[in-house]
Amino acid sequence: MDDVWERSFPFYHIERADAEEIFSKFDKRIEIVDYTPINIGCRNSNYRVATNKGPFLLRILPLNETGYIAEKKAHSIFYGYITIPELLYVSTDNSTKRTCLIYRYIEGTSMQDKIKKNGKLDDMIIKKVAESAALIHNTPFKEDDEGEIYPPFHTWFNLFLNQENVTGRLGIDLKKRVERLVDNKEGDLKVIEKFKSFIHSDFRPVNMMIDQAGEVWIVDWEFSGGGHSLADIGQFFRYSHSFKREQVLQFGKTYNHYSKRNLPADWFELSKLRDLVNPLQMLGAKGSRPNKYKDLKEIIEGTVLFLTINQFINPVS
Structure with a gap:
């Protein structure tokens, strides 16, 4: 199955300070407790971010990727109509120089x-x-x-x-x-x-x-x-x-x-x-x-x- 595929882009290892910067712009009341990489996928770099406000998914796109535009459009069409995660925030100006997205985290498999x-x-x-x-x-x-x-x-x-x-x-x-x-x-x-x-x-x-x-x-x-x-x-x-x-x-x-x-x-x-x-x-x-x-x-x-x-x-x- 495709779980054996090599990544198309290297996994981006984010520094805690960078994650805190992104989340502070989303909600200044959020404090990061921990963050863990999710080793699924071949393009984006995903993290489960534990905070004082509950868990979130942080997605980091490869450099110069614009897939977030389609992601936002799909969210506007289908959120509340079919079961998709809630897209909470899109960061296009941060120290990673990559577009980062914050979602409500889905506990599952x-x-x-x-x-x-x-x-x-x-x-x-x-x-x-x-x-x-x-x-x-x-x-x-x-x-x-x-x-x-x-x-x-x-x-x-x-x-x-x-x-x-x-x-x-x-x-x-x-x-x-x-x-x-x-x-x-x-x-x-x-x-x-x-x-x-x-x-x-x-x-x-x-x-x-x-x-x-x-x-x-x-x-x-x-x-x-x-x-x-x-x-x-x-x-x-x-x-x-x-x-x-x-x-x-x-x-x-x-x-x-x-x-x-x-x-x-x-x-x-x-x-x-x-x-x-x-x-x-x-x-x-x-x-x-x-x-x-x-x-x-x-x-x-x-x-x-x-x-x-x-x-x-x-x-x-």
Whole structure:
């Protein structure tokens, strides 16, 4: 799973004085008791900050990152509508020279950790994720809201497959198998293009928390915006061996109950096809991340096999 991936940016180790400066601007009455790094994620640096006013989450973005803009927009749309953490403060002027965000802290467990520990998820968790996905996707979105127009989806695969790093890390044989699959799925690519909405864009279990009451919290909205609804679903089911077939069917049923637009009958296959482009894109990155690239290649191999023979790979019994 993606818990083995190397970080894209080094973890930022904040000094206590810097943390105190940020929190004093948020609320001068707050006194920091302790702060502890949270070693989850590949980009941001997160801390649990214990204070006299209770615990908070301090998130430190990499230098010059602007994901907080999407985070603030998503919070304004969805806070109080679906279960997301409360964004309390954004600091863009502090001694770290990085944008820092303060959230209400959620006491709970990463869904990724829950899967690693138990090998699967409870059915109720699947239903809650499906409900959240549907409510997110009920929000319309126009590409020009962001001032950016994306090329047609069917062109994305060649864009990434033709990169030297992708070819080298995939190997010629697997690259050709992907190309053949994409050629055979031309009609499906056009169907995927029709399902557009506001999306989370990083809708993986690592970005979901399960609190002590069993509620599912959707976190990390820095990539959210307009896109393909099926992209979120494909990301959630990326490691499909962690899900029972019945849970996949229940996801679709619950999603359609809350959604303004029903999923197509072959939504699971389409979501896997949509998600295939993501590991291809990530394989084109610069730098040495052997664990990540190995996992991405395995995801691609598994997805190509699934879409070729159209059955679950090692489903949970």
